[in-house]
Amino acid sequence: MKFVSLNMVERGAYDEDAGAELETTRPVVVNAANVRCFYPRKGDAVGTRITFADGGGFSVAEEMVEVARLLGVDPDVLVAMPTPLRIAAPVA
16 A cells, blocks of 8 residues: 555635635645545646545645656656546556
């Protein structure tokens, strides 16, 4: 099994001046073998959305290229791949 350390994005208090919820992060450890796919977050949000084999998922602060590197996917492949990038086989 391969485990990777990431920073999960959490929504916090509503900032009336900014007109949006504030985001914070907290460290998490993910089993790479359980990652089903990953893709950029919606809109202009920084980071990556990760989904798992059990159907769950969450956003992380790391950019897609960094997530790919941590999961053992060649980041150069991301340019040619449609999103979301589905991982065909578990990462060793």
